[in-house]
Amino acid sequence: MSSGKCVRTGSDRLNLHHLRYFCVLAQTEHYGRAARQLGITQPSLSHAMAALEQELGLPLLEKQGRGVRLSRYGQQFYQTASETLARLDAGVRRLQATREGGGTLRLGAVRGLAVTAAPQLMHSFRQQPEGREVEFCLNSASVLSSEVMQGLDAGKYDFVFSFRPGNPDTTEALPFAFGKFVFIVPENHPLAKQTSVRLQDTLDIPQVFFSQQNSLRDTVEKMFARAGGLPPISLETESDQVVAGLVAQGFGAAVVPQLQVLESLPVKVLQITDQPTERMAWMVWRRDAWRSPAAKAFEQHVRTQVQKGSVTI
Template identity: 40%
Template structure:
């Protein structure tokens, strides 16, 4: 069973005449007859019966017609949707980013793109997550593009630097380290620390910085 057979079947079901249906389909009558015959053999039932010079659907053909028309309608919608999504000037872009980029960077980026291409029919779908979740989403093709931290040993992902951020120590105003122009990591060790989760892209970066000081932190 193939799409041509299904299209031929639907056309013949509505025209109810082999010669006229073949002309409408731009094929020969023998080709149409052969296609319908093969379809009936596969279904192991008669879809049409003769009535004078015409043909009409059997009760089984009427049942089959309902499903075929619905299937072709869904398929046609899928084709149109796919073409729209993959158009050079339209479609949907699935974009993922880490939380810290959601207040300024992403809105400015998307706003600038849409302003530059006002005549394009482009929509964005946004997802927020940590670096590990985002990279996994890229591998599963949930996202078209993502903004996250660089992660080592990800050979299947291309990382392109777009910005740099400073790492700073955040303390209360009355803290002993407050007001300092710079702080050595070793100076932070006596104090409780709020740390990144294991799925965070910055977690291995911070771990490595502490390891360079000769200290391996224990987390609760």
């Protein structure tokens, strides 16, 4: 078999050049025209087709006047060969685009950040010259920082947006936005007449809490511990938006991040005055992972946006 790039088929190998020659010959049905199109001699093309038929053990071509046509086996093989080469060429183009600063960036984000911060940064990056050829794939299925971190560790993402900075031994983390916690009550609650509240004054009010799986649970519990104890818990759930929805339906009050969805729900938002309420969001990536030019450019863009103070959550 002649030398060249090969693909394995069982225990044998097929020459990729021969596959391309075969597809062009199948389209032109003429050795002379195919050879000119390929930039090779007609004897070289004839030799390649003979080698391909010998490799497969079946006739792919039949004589037709001064030209050729595909045999029944050639018709079957042409469909497979053309599809294989198309996929291969598409894969090569994607890798070339990545090398040249384009390609796809895979992002994972907890749901709260997937609604606000991540789209802001994606959009602003696409407006820059270095971001115009970059595509994004954003996975926002999880509400838990631990789950997106697992995806990062498994190599599913180039970056994740999380409320945790990740493992400092294996990841790099950039704090990119700050938010705060607020206290919410139904609109008909006695506290709805106020604009602020001390957590120590809410310890006897039934409240909706985050479940233990949500990293915010620990933060909220520490806030209440500093305020003097835990309130009665009426319900637990993982999602901050679900917590807000339950409060709107009268299942209790809650400490939640200040979310955009609160503006559309029948709840009253109260500022917390006796506890630190700031929370930080992070963009995290693996320290040992190879990063494409697009990934490096995106990181620098996020750093620039942080310096401008233009990212909100």
